[in-house]
Amino acid sequence: MRKPVLTIFYQYNPWCSSIGGIQTLINTFIKYAPREFEVRLVGTASDRSQTLGEWRQAEFAGREISFLPLFYIENDDFRGLIPTTVKYTAALVGRNYASDFMHFYRIEPTIVTRHWQGEKTLFIQNDIQAQIAAKDDKNAILWRKFPSAYFALEKMLVNQFQQIYSCNTESMKLYQQRYPDLQERVAFLKNTFDEDIFYPLTPDKKAQSRREIATRLGLDVDTRFIMFAGRLHPQKDPILLIRSLATLDDPNIHLLIAGNGELAESVRAEITQLGLEKRVTMLGAVPQKALADLHRVCHALVLTSAFEGLPFVVLEALACGTPIVTTKAGETPQLLSPESGVVCQERTPDCIAQALRQVVMNPENYPISACIKTAQPYAARTVISGVYKKMWQRWEKKSLVTINTGA
Structure with a gap:
């Protein structure tokens, strides 16, 4: 045959x-x-x-x-x-x-x-x-x-x-x-998610890798990282993300943007207008294995999308032990457990900032094990x-x- x-x-x-x-x-x-x-x-x-x-x-x-x-x-x-x-x-x-x-x-x-x-x-x-x-x-x-x-x-x-x-x-x-x-x-x-690429670190190695990235970016070693990963496109609404970071108003929380797209210049302009140059790093398109390394050190992955299916990046972050902050878009709200992320009930800077603060400042409430358990069937x-x-x-x-x- x-x-x-x-x-x-x-x-x-x-x-x-x-x-x-x-x-x-x-x-x-x-x-x-x-x-x-x-x-x-x-x-x-x-x-x-x-x-x-x-x-x-x-x-x-x-x-x-x-x-x-x-x-x-x-x-x-x-x-x-x-x-x-x-x-x-x-x-x-x-x-x-x-x-x-x-x-x-x-x-x-x-x-x-x-x-x-x-x-x-x-x-x-x-x-x-x-x-x-x-x-x-x-x-x-x-x-x-x-x-x-x-x-x-x-x-x-x-x-x-x-x-x-x-x-x-x-x-x-x-x-x-x-x-x-x-x-x-x-x-x-x-x-x-590809389990050969996306997997967690031990707590000690995670802390060490986080300090290494902070040092490489010229940031304080105690910096807490949040990440957006995806296309800079109106569907993803990265402008809302930048405004949410401004509302969060915490200099110790740093946003990593892994991605590119038609809104890249608009995002840069918004960062400048809001005076957030020292709190955001735009990385451009990031290869998959390097993206996994970033997931493993972040305190949260954030989505501010207007509409979605089930983003692969959500599963990849969870598989690395990283909790999610998301708007009410697509399948992600149905996927998450109370210990693996927060669903924002409103798509506003105030609501997203509050959810980010809740997750980033209380990592013990969103353990690596709970995130992995949520991702495993995928x-x-x-x-x-x-x-x-x-x-x-x-x-x-x-x-x-x-x-x-x-x-």
């Missing part, structure tokens, strides 16, 4: 640092793919010397894959005039990369794939209804201006998927309600292996039918 082929479709290059939960999920699907599967990725090029539109063999995360870049993109962390998804969809026109299994992380490219043969799966990372309806920033998502058009497009395309996975229970319910004929195809899928090796097991069972069943019918 030949190996089943999985082709993943998304607008990124796995060898180039790119911020986002979708990228993280795809990386784990590649890393933990069983050897019984052949894995392919249709992505983008980050180097103009790369040949476009041709397959090449490459290694990623210890796994050999076939990679095909459709077009060149210099920096995926910043949006251009033409959305990258539009470019990606256009680049697929006239091509056919059908395979036994196909994974899609945006619905727009599947305009082109409707007639491709093979099992298709759609992954949903956000609460779609909240994403479309949110009004905090008109630039956050283009479809917000045309919600009826988005849902009409979705209705036209959704029947082609044999599986629809959502990491957000509200989106899962929305799809089941909007498409009752597809209810059995829609399921909740846990987002994950370990990548377990979750991803479960998805592949079901794929293999469907493949075996299909192959057996083919053999018996002589097709």
Whole structure:
């Protein structure tokens, strides 16, 4: 029996640092793919010397894959005039990369794939209804201006998927309600953390590493760190985060910002306007292993998002023993226990500052063990292996039918 082929479709290059939960999920699907599967990725090029539109063999995360870049993109962390998804969809026109299994992380490219043969799966990372309806920033998502058009497009395309996975229970319910004929195809899928990378330190090593980072940044060795990690995008509302830090008004608490994006300059301007230059360090995009080192020394990870799915960074921080302070967005509020974080009931600087003070100043109330316990069911090796097991069972069943019918 030949190996089943999985082709993943998304607008990124796995060898180039790119911020986002979708990228993280795809990386784990590649890393933990069983050897019984052949894995392919249709992505983008980050180097103009790369040949476009041709397959090449490459290694990623210890796994050999076939990679095909459709077009060149210099920096995926910043949006251009033409959305990258539009470019990606256009680049697929006239091509056919059908395979036994196909994974899609945006619905727009599947305009082109409707007639491709093979099992298709759609992954949903956000609460779609909240994403479309949110009004905090008109630039956050283009479809917000045309919600009826988005849902009409979705209705036209959704029947082609044999599986629809959502990491957000509200989106899962929305799809089941909007498409009752597809209810059995829609399921909740846990987002994950890679336990090979994200794990805690002993209390002594954690204190030592924290002092080393403080010294490296020219800060007092007793500095308490909080961190934001992610794309500087209206969805994440980093401006609210900066204002919350100003409201917190504690010179011994220092904010680390690991990430980049279109709001980077606006964030820097807000930091300057509020006089917080000595209390914030913007690190830019941080590689995954370095990010894990930061998680392990921080007193809290903070999210000020307007809407979310279940952010990978939340699971990664918890796996490192770090508690969470979050707004009421996505799955995180349902995930946390009273000992692993605080959910802000209002998305305001006062409420977020109060929650940060509560967590940072009382670490004994948010023990490492409680954080790890909350994250443990989301370990990548377990979750991803479960998805592949079901794929293999469907493949075996299909192959057996083919053999018996002589097709």
